[in-house]
Amino acid sequence: MLRENIIGETLFGCSTRGSVARVLIKSNAREWGGSSARVGPDDGYLDRTPVFQFILLSLLFPMWGAAAGLNDILIPQFKSVFELSDAATAFVQSAFYGGYFLIAVLASRFIKRTSYKAAVMVGLVLYIVGCGLFFPASHMATYGVFLVAIFAIAVGLSFLETSANTFSSMLGPRRTSTLRLNISQTFTPLGNLTGIVLGKYLIFDNAASLEAQIASVQGAERQELIDRLLGQTLLPYKYILAVLVVLLVLFALTEYPKCRPRVEKAAQAGIGETLKYLSTNKLFLKGIGAQFLYVGLQTAVWSFTIRLPLETIPGMNEYEASNYMILGFAAFFIGKFPANFLMSRFSASHVLIAYTAIGAVMLVFVAFGPGNWAVWGVVLANLLMGPCWPTIFGRTLDTIEDKRHQETGGAILVMAIVGGAVIPVLQGFVSDATGSLQVSFIVGAACFAAIMVFFVDQARHAVTDERA
Secondary structure (H helix, E strand, O other): OHHHHOOOOOOOOOOOOOOHHHHHHHHHHHHHOHHHOOEOOOOOOEOOOOHHHHHHHHOOHHHHHHHHHHHHHHHHHHHHHOOOOHHHHOHHHHHHHHHHHHHHHHHHHHHHHOOHHHHHHHHHHHHHHHHHOHHHHHHHOOHHHHHHHHHHHHHHHHHHHHHHHHHHHHOOOHHHHHHHHHHHHOOHHHHHHHHHHHHHHHOOOOOOOHHHHHHOOOHHHHHHHHHHHHHHOOHHHHHHHHHHHHHHHHHHHOOOOOOOOOOOHHHOOOHHHHHHHHHOOHHHHHHHHHHHHHHHHHHHHHHOOOHHHHHHOOOOOHHHHHHHHHHHHHHHHHHHHHHHHHHOOOOHHHHHHHHHHHHHHHHHHHHHOOHHHHHHHHHHHHHHOOOHHHHHHHHHHHOOOOHHHHHHHHHHHHHHHHHHHHHHHHHHHHHHHHOOOOHHHHHHHHHHHHHHHHHHHHHHHHHHHHHO
């Protein structure tokens, strides 16, 4: 199936104006026969997948993964430097995912008026601006200014995710839309890993824990240490800026098919009509709830992975604790491959029922098991999270039968990312209230169980549809 729909069907089409590079790319398009990919009769999906465009689009996925990974580095950094509670540190994620929530519908309306490619380019520009704000933030040295920079990055990422997730699912036949999105999403944990590795080596020092370092000095020496630590937060974003500029140039040079449903202008839906339509779609609403809980689960687990060994393993520092985060992201990446394999042969709903059930049990073990083993339970839980987001997204998007509402529906699905702004704060409050970060992982176990119920419902509806 993958070979049939992805490999060997290339569309390198570019504008005839411009540099020699454009001419060469267009020449390759003719040689590979890429211009044969066409939009379907009415649903906006292509009859075959343009490989070059699909790969370039998929390279956006690790970019928001890197930003999310760096947030997990910033949380323990800010906790020590600004002397924050666990709940207060989770506001890093609130700023990040709150940006998605506030901008996603605006991004969808922009897509409706322009194109998926235009939204991608706007997202890249805004991401660049957000990274640039870390320059003044690292000098002003206040928690609020850093949150503004993180929010600005999230605004750009909201445009990127709103466009790229839906666009990836539509760059080929409809029957393989979920598979394509899973393939694109496989790149995301590579970005997560990159963000953590950059943070480990550029932000953290292989010395005593940050709390111990700050407690050991006073006065001007203490302020000098804090300024140095905050200055180090800028370094990873310099590398990300360079990559973003390259991606922006590549997207500017590359033509993309519109992938738009063929709807007469007079029949186009307004925002009010779309919201009314979606509010009556029970399967869509259930998907929104599942996506909210999944993103909250993932974000909460990642937010406190570095903090957990600091609490449960004596003598641990942030530099060493970040190794567990690296292992967790590696597990997240590896876990996608058996999931993709299983879902190509069995019902995706049944595969995800098993994954989420095991994940719930794993996080119960983390919450109440031996402290020195708890962090390994968190690492293993990452194996089970990978296929959830793209499967929920693809399945929920497919419930929108009237494709006039596709862009806004995709945006509302991206808005469900606001779970990442809520669930980590809830886990932080549980940690502060119980005095145990380890026990607070019961919040993630509850989210896994609720997502399992969603997939049980999906499986039941699939059986009903077959009988009908």
